Amino acid sequence: MEALRIISEEHQNFWRIAITLEQVADEIDAGAPVDPVFFQSVFEYIEQFADYAHHLKEDDYLFRLMRLRSAESASLIDALQEDHRQASLHLEAMKAEFANASAGNQSALTESLRDYCRRLKTHIQTEETKAMPLARQVLLEQDWAEIDSKFLDNRDPVFGDQAQIRFRQLYHRVVSFAPESVGLGAHSSGVLQANTAPGMGDVLLKVTGLESSYGRIKALKGLNLEVRRGETVALVGANGAGKTTLLRTLSGVQPMGAGQIVFDGADISRVRSDQRMRRGICQSPEGRQVFGPLSIEDNLYLGAYTQPKHQVPEDLEKVYAMFPILKEKRKLPAGTLSGGQQQMLAIGRALMGRPKLLLLDEPSMGLAPLLVQEVFNVVKALKAQGMTIILAEQNAFAALALADRGYVLETGDIILTGSGKDLIHNEQVRAAYLGM
Numbered sequence: 152m153e154a155l156r157i158i159s160e161e162h163q164n165f166w167r168i169a170i171t172l173e174q175v176a177d178e179i180d181a182g183a184p185v186d187p188v189f190f191q192s193v194f195e196y197i198e199q200f201a202d203y204a205h206h207l208k209e210d211d212y213l214f215r216l217m218r219l220r221s222a223e224s225a226s227l228i229d230a231l232q233e234d235h236r237q238a239s240l241h242l243e244a245m246k247a248e249f250a251n252a253s254a255g256n257q258s259a260l261t262e263s264l265r266d267y268c269r270r271l272k273t274h275i276q277t278e279e280t281k282a283m284p285l286a287r288q289v290l291l292e293q294d295w296a297e298i299d300s301k302f303l304d305n306r307d308p309v310f311g312d313q314a315q316i317r318f319r320q321l322y323h324r325v326v327s328f329a330p331e332s333v334g335l336g337a338h339s340s341g342v343l344q345a346n347t348a349p350g351m352g353d354v355l356l357k358v359t360g361l362e363s364s365y366g367r368i369k370a371l372k373g374l375n376l377e378v379r380r381g382e383t384v385a386l387v388g389a390n391g392a393g394k395t396t397l398l399r400t401l402s403g404v405q406p407m408g409a410g411q412i413v414f415d416g417a418d419i420s421r422v423r424s425d426q427r428m429r430r431g432i433c434q435s436p437e438g439r440q441v442f443g444p445l446s447i448e449d450n451l452y453l454g455a456y457t458q459p460k461h462q463v464p465e466d467l468e469k470v471y472a473m474f475p476i477l478k479e480k481r482k483l484p485a486g487t488l489s490g491g492q493q494q495m496l497a498i499g500r501a502l503m504g505r506p507k508l509l510l511l512d513e514p515s516m517g518l519a520p521l522l523v524q525e526v527f528n529v530v531k532a533l534k535a536q537g538m539t540i541i542l543a544e545q546n547a548f549a550a551l552a553l554a555d556r557g558y559v560l561e562t563g564d565i566i567l568t569g570s571g572k573d574l575i576h577n578e579q580v581r582a583a584y585l586g587m
């Protein structure tokens with residue numbers, strides 16, 4: 152039933168877009184200008200992702216087979232498919248209202264936006280609470296095999312890998328152009344470059360028997376962990392499990408009591424944190440920790456202080472291409488950035504150190520809904536470029552969904568490890584961390 156997980160994930164994205172549009176509608180009603188570039192990016196995203204891919208996928212596979220297996224499902228499916236048709240028409244209507252809005256009639260646009268969002272949310276709720284449970288009930292094993300193989304077909308032109316990259320780019324545009332209150336608020340969208348992922352390499356990091364304490368309290372109790380080159384590894388676990396302590400012990404800012412850390416073929420257990428950074432362990436810390444009074448550009452330079460000077464301008468441009476808002480605001484104090492922009496700065500600063508291993512500590516924490524997905528898109532883009540990443544996240548479901556492997560931490564020790572997919576389906580994990 153991977154298909155249902157994928158559908159639910161897409162629903163979450165639509166929901167985030169809906170919340171954002173509602174907020175933007177409020178702001179327009181309160182006198183904010185209608186930004187044409189933002190709206191065009193939203194329309195394009197909806198058209199390409201919702202109408203062209205998401206609805207089509209449901210109609211052609213899930214709904215078709217549900218009709219076949221259960222006569223009672225017909226009226227429900229009829230209504231949902233009618234929603235799909237109406238949504239396309241509604242999009243055209245919104246575009247027309249948007250064209251009128253430039254002539255001064257903005258209330259019709261905001262009304263149309265709110266109506267669209269209301270219907271979208273109702274539709275998602277119906278699918279989640281009625282259609283998906285019914286599908287679980289009536290579809291047979293062979294149906295799921297057919298649906299899942301289609302949903303997971305990486306070469307499919309409508310929703311395979313290449314299409315996913317295109318959708319992420321479209322989403323990135325929406326986030327960049329969204330007003331600062333809900334997105335990044337840039338005026339040039341930049342690129343979220345993503346090549347195809349390279350295969351896994353040799354072991355880059357090997358941790359054995361790692362201990363670390365705060366006074367007499369042992370926060371890490373002798374844990375073992377391994378990360379291969381090119382891998383994305385998720386660290387999940389409840390508050391206080393030790394995720395942050397583990398990442399800080401790896402980067403060397405937190406002293407270790409016992410154990411060994413081997414990185415890139417060398418024992419770095421006794422190596423200072425600045426030397427670890429020079430060797431390529433770069434961290435985006437919990438709570439971002441950007442230097443508020445310093446300019447954005449100086450914050451980025453700080454991330455490169457272990458690097459040879461001549462490569463810095465080029466790296467700076469790469470970070471700016473990824474996060475155009477940082478370029479626009481480069482001379483301003485970092486403290487003036489919104490939460491989402493600060494998170495991008497914290498990631499950008501870590502990238503300036505040319506990481507061989509990137510440590511991300513709760514990058515989605517405390518962000519507006521639209522930006523939560525954007526952070527995961529950024530991680531996906533970095534992963535696709537071949538970056539090795541350890542991602543600590545309270546958002547366990549999303550982190551495990553994109554990770555190759557995951558470790559589950561509980562009170563300073565690893566209690567479970569496996570592929571991201573296996574952990575998502577693990578009963579223990581679902582009960583403890585996914586709230587299911």
Ligand SMILES: Nc1ncnc2c1ncn2[C@@H]1O[C@H](COP(=O)(O)OP(=O)(O)OP(=O)(O)O)[C@@H](O)[C@H]1O
Nearest residue numbers: 365368370388389390391392393394395396397545
């Ligand atoms: N500065 C500190 N002084 C004393 N104890 C600390 C300190 N920081 C963390 N701890 C303790 O160490 C343990 C691990 O905390 P840690 O912050 O590493 O967990 P975490 O998994 O990152 O949690 P969260 O999800 O809240 O970020 C907890 O019991 C915590 O209370």
Ligand SMILES: [Mg+2]
Nearest residue numbers: 394395396437
């Ligand atoms: Mg933490």
